[in-house]
Amino acid sequence: MGPALAAAVLAALGYAAGSILQAVGVRGGSGAAALTRSPLYLTGLGCDGLAWLLSLVALRRLPTFAVQSLLAGSLALTVLLARAFLGSRLRPRDTAAVLGLVAALAVVGGAGTEQPSPTVGPGGQVALCVAAGLALVAVLGLRRSGSAAFAGLAGLGYSVAALGARAVTLPDAWSQAWRVGLEPVAWAVVVAGVAGTLGYAAALEKGPVGPATALLWSVEVVVPAVAGFWLLGDVVRPGWWVPTVAALLVVVGCSVVLAGSPALPEEA
Incomplete structure (x- = not known):
């Protein structure tokens, strides 16, 4: 995995972790003033900021379609983390969407080679x-x-x-x-x-x-x-145009499904 691709993956993980931390921080406070004193909520905001910086690093070497698709994968990570740490319910369609999103992102990652x-x-x-x-x-x-x-x-x-x-x-x-x-x-x-x-x-x-x-x-x-x-x-890797377009459509479809998941925290 190249440094740009690693930055995009870490950015997606950062956005997902930020959503979970903010959701937990909100549970422990009441009102905006309380949130500014919540270590978990503030750490979540910090994760969002770090994820944004990592996405900028990835965009310097990877095509835009690859980075944005990988960032959309943060929805899948958020749903899985919410299931693990918040006890949120995971519907069968959510499981299918997570698997579909992972497969589609593998295609996008393969099609989006590093380029200046x-x-x-x-x-x-x-x-x-x-x-x-x-x-x-x-x-x-x-x-x-x-x-x-x-x-x-x-x-x-x-x-x-x-x-x-x-x-x-x-x-x-x-x-x-x-x-x-x-x-x-x-x-x-x-x-x-x-x-x-x-x-x-x-x-x-x-x-x-x-x-x-x-x-x-x-x-x-x-x-x-x-x-x-x-x-x-x-630029898309030669011969990957059709798989790439199909994968982008799958990313959008799976993102729509996961965005409606009850496991998605309200702050995501």
Whole structure:
């Protein structure tokens, strides 16, 4: 397993562990003030942050469709961890979805060979910046929209953030790291990430976690895959196109099933 693939797998595990820790932390407190004093809840947030950083590492060397699909696998890990540590019920369809997701991710992992981050032209950079800005404006402006609309916007925001993280130009030396702040695409990543976070929070506020999470991950798998091929020139291993497309569809389907699982914590 290469370092980029290992980072993506660890990111999925980090997101799953963060969900479980936050769920346990919520059980022991009442109100937002109590959560800020809960070691488990704060550790869960830290796991989410570390997972996000690991996903950025993976995106530098792996195509977007591979990383986003592997991150969607965090749903399977969350369901299994919830069964083990929270005693949550696991339906037969959840077991089948976990097995299907693991098989599909094995195909995606095999199809997404390590490749250098792309060089995106001015047009692509403008497109990413505009998309990030529109996502944030939409999330802030559509106050009366339902949970599905916000979940879809959250998925779009996170998708743009993933695409931008792969496209941003990084300096060769750490001493030049400050130059990242001059990159428009780097700011697009931040803006899109904020849009995704606010959108998902609004989706959970307005509706149940299952449908919102299912729509979020469906968008996060499909949109970066299509845009990665078209905008970033992501490459699939020769002869793997049909298995890859089929595997991506399985990832989406299994994610929808697992998002409705009673084993999924409300904070996931």
